[in-house]
Amino acid sequence: MDLIVNNGIDEEILVDFNADDFAEEWQKNSTWSVNFSVTKTKRNAYAFDMLQQEAMICLDGQWFVIKQLEPTANGKVLSKSITANHIYFICQDHRRYEQKSQTWSIEDALHWTFDGNKLGFTWEVVGHFEKVQMDNFGDANALSMVETIISSFNAVLDADNKHLIFYAPDSWGQITNNQFRYLYNTDTVNCQIDTTELKTVIRGYGKQNDDGTYAFPFVTYKSPYVTQWGERHADPIRDDRFTKAESMLAYLKTQLQDKPAVTLSITVKRKEEINKGDHWILIYEPMNFDTDVEVIGYKKYPFSQYKPPEVTFSNDAKDMTGILSSFNRVGKIVSSAIDKSGNVKTSAITKLPDNKVSVGPGTSFSPGYDPTQLDIPKYSLATPTSDGLMSAADKQKLDLVIVDSNGNVVVNILLATANQDGLMSKEDFAKLGRILFSGSSTIDLQTVLQTLQDHGNRIAALENGGGA
Numbered sequence: 440m441d442l443i444v445n446n447g448i449d450e451e452i453l454v455d456f457n458a459d460d461f462a463e464e465w466q467k468n469s470t471w472s473v474n475f476s477v478t479k480t481k482r483n484a485y486a487f488d489m490l491q492q493e494a495m496i497c498l499d500g501q502w503f504v505i506k507q508l509e510p511t512a513n514g515k516v517l518s519k520s521i522t523a524n525h526i527y528f529i530c531q532d533h534r535r536y537e538q539k540s541q542t543w544s545i546e547d548a549l550h551w552t553f554d555g556n557k558l559g560f561t562w563e564v565v566g567h568f569e570k571v572q573m574d575n576f577g578d579a580n581a582l583s584m585v586e587t588i589i590s591s592f593n594a595v596l597d598a599d600n601k602h603l604i605f606y607a608p609d610s611w612g613q614i615t616n617n618q619f620r621y622l623y624n625t626d627t628v629n630c631q632i633d634t635t636e637l638k639t640v641i642r643g644y645g646k647q648n649d650d651g652t653y654a655f656p657f658v659t660y661k662s663p664y665v666t667q668w669g670e671r672h673a674d675p676i677r678d679d680r681f682t683k684a685e686s687m688l689a690y691l692k693t694q695l696q697d698k699p700a701v702t703l704s705i706t707v708k709r710k711e712e713i714n715k716g717d718h719w720i721l722i723y724e725p726m727n728f729d730t731d732v733e734v735i736g737y738k739k740y741p742f743s744q745y746k747p748p749e750v751t752f753s754n755d756a757k758d759m760t761g762i763l764s765s766f767n768r769v770g771k772i773v774s775s776a777i778d779k780s781g782n783v784k785t786s787a788i789t790k791l792p793d794n795k796v797s798v799g800p801g802t803s804f805s806p807g808y809d810p811t812q813l814d815i816p817k818y819s820l821a822t823p824t825s826d827g828l829m830s831a832a833d834k835q836k837l838d839l840v841i842v843d844s845n846g847n848v849v850v851n852i853l854l855a856t857a858n859q860d861g862l863m864s865k866e867d868f869a870k871l872g873r874i875l876f877s878g879s880s881t882i883d884l885q886t887v888l889q890t891l892q893d894h895g896n897r898i899a900a901l902e903n904g905g906g907a
Contacts, residue, residue: 440741443497444489451486453477453496458742463498465715466751467735468589468596471525473503479517490519495526498741502526502600527598530560531582538577542570542680545592545605551577552584559601566607568592572678597715612716612733619732619750620722625705628723633700638673639665643691645681655684662697700753703732707747713737719752 442453442461456477465471473496479487496503503523510519533556543551545568553560560581571591577584588605589596595611597604619625639662646654661670673695681687703721707713717734736751821827821834829837855861855868863871870891 440499442742444486444494445497445502446489446491446494449489451489453483453486453490455480455483456742459740459746461740461742463737463739463741465737467715469736471527471598472522473498474520474522476518476520487517487519490521496521496523500600504529525598526600527560527603528582530556530558530585530601530603531580533558533560533581535577535579535581535584538575540574540576542572543576543591544568544570545588545594548573548576548584548588548592549605552581552588556581560603561601562603562605564605566610568594568607570680572680595716612718613714614718616720617711617717618720618722619705619707624708624711625723627706628721629704631702631704633702634668635700636696637668637699638662638671638695639668639697640670641673641691641695642675643681643687644675644677645684645687646679647677654682655687658684658687658691660688660691660695662695664697668697702735702751702753704736704749704751706749710747713739713748713750721752 442456444451444453456475461473461475463473477483477487477490490505490508492505492508494505496505503525505521505523507522508519509521510517512518530553533553535552539551541547545564549562549564553562569592573587573591576587579587585596585603588594592605593608595606595608597606641660643658643660644653645658648654657675676687676691676694678687678690681690713734715734715737718731719734720729721732722729732752734750734752738749740746740748819827821829821831823831823835823838825831827834853859853861855863855865857865857869857872859865861868
C-alpha cells in the first residue's frame with residue numbers, strides 16, 4: 440500500500456515517512472483523519488515539498504485534506520507533522536441559505552442539503568427511516584446540515600470519498616464471529632460510564648389542530664429505572680406525525696436515554712482486521728463481561744509491522760445492564776474489604792490459629808516437604824558464660840569493644856603473652872617468638888605464614904622418616 444500526495448498539480452508517492460507513528464483515526468459520526476510525521480530526504484524531497492496546506496493524501500483509496508501542518512528545522516534536518524481530515528468534511532464549503540419547516544423524509548432532507556452543490560458530493564440511503572419534523576432547517580453549511588440529519592433521523596454516516604452513505608441503525612455494520620478475549624488478544628479493558636444525558640421521564644405531544652388542541656392528550660413515559668435514578672425529566676417531544684397515543688408512547692421509549700451511556704476501549708495485543716461498525720464478542724473474565732459490542736472507533740497503524748490497533752466500542756444501543764451489574768458486583772466486593780481511606784478493613788482479614796499456616800488451594804510442594812511442619816530453632820542471646828546467637832567467647836571479645844565519648848572505637852583486648860591469651864592464643868604467640876628475622880626492618884606477614892608452613896612441612900617429613 441502506497442501513500443500518495445496530490446497538491447492539485449502533481450501526484451507523487453511519499454516515502455521515508457515515519458511508518459510506526461502513521462495513524463488513521465475514526466470515530467462513528469464524528470472524526471476521520473490521518474496523522475504522521477516525515478523528514479526530508481534525497482528520496483522524498485519533491486513529495487516532501489508538496490506537503491502544504493490543503494494538499495491531499497491518499498490512503499487505501501480514500502483522500503484526506505491537510506488541515507494542520509507543523510514544519511520544524513533542526514540544523515539542516517527538515518521535518519513536518521501532518522494532520523489531514525477525510526475529504527467528506529469539505530462539504531462544509533457548500534451552503535444552503537434558505538430555510539424550511541416541514542415533515543421531512545431523509546431523502547427530502549438530503550436533497551435540500553446537497554442539490555446544486557458544485558463540489559461533486561453525492562449520497563445514498565441504506566435502510567428504512569421514519570419521517571421527522573424539522574423546523575427552520577437550512578441557512579447553514581452542508582456539514583452542519585448533515586449533522587442535523589444524523590441526529591434527527593438517528594442515522595450512521597460513512598463515506599467513500601465524496602459519496603456519503605446514510606445507514607439506518609439496523610442496516611449498519613456486520614455481525615462477526617470474532618472475539619476480544621482477555622489474555623488472548625487483549626490484556627486491558629477501559630470503561631467510561633456517562634450519566635450526563637440520563638433521563639427517566641419524557642412527555643410527548645402529537646399533532647396539533649388548527650384550534651390549538653391536540654389529536655390526543657399528552658403522553659408521559661416513565662422508565663422502570665426511575666426507582667434507581669429518580670425522576671429526571673427530558674425535553675418534551677412535539678411531533679405532528681403522531682395522531683395516536685400508542686404510537687407516540689412507543690416512540691418516546693426509543694428517545695429516552697434512561698441508562699448510563701457506557702463506552703469500552705481496549706488495546707489489541709496483535710494486529711487484527713478491524714472494520715467500522717463490526718460487532719465482536721467481548722469476553723473479559725475479571726469483570727465478568729461476555730457481551731456483543733459494536734466498533735465505534737479505532738486508531739490503526741497501517742504501515743507499522745508491530746503496532747496493533749486501539750479499538751473503542753459500545754453497545755449503547757443495547758442493554759448495558761449486564762456490564763454495569765458486573766462493575767457493581769466488583770465495587771461491592773472492593774467496598775467490603777477497603778474503607779474510604781483506602782485501608783484494608785480489619786473485618787476483611789481472616790485471623791488464623793497461631794499454630795496453623797494457610798496456603799492457596801493451588802499451591803504444591805516437593806514430596807516430603809510440608810511448610811506447616813517446619814521446626815524452626817529458637818536461640819537466646821549469648822552471655823559471657825553461655826552460648827546463644829554467638830559463642831560465649833565471642834561475646835566476651837565483643838564486650839571489650841567500646842565507643843568513647845568522641846565516637847572513637849576502643850578495643851580493650853590485651854596483647855597475648857607466652858602465658859596468657861590475647862589478640863592471639865598463647866600457643867600461637869610462642870610459635871611466633873621462635874621465628875627470627877634479619878636483613879629488613881619491615882616484616883611481611885605473608886612471608887611469616889609461608890615460613891611457618893614450610894617449617895611444618897619439614898617437621899612432618901622428618902617424623903615420617905624423610906631426609907632434611
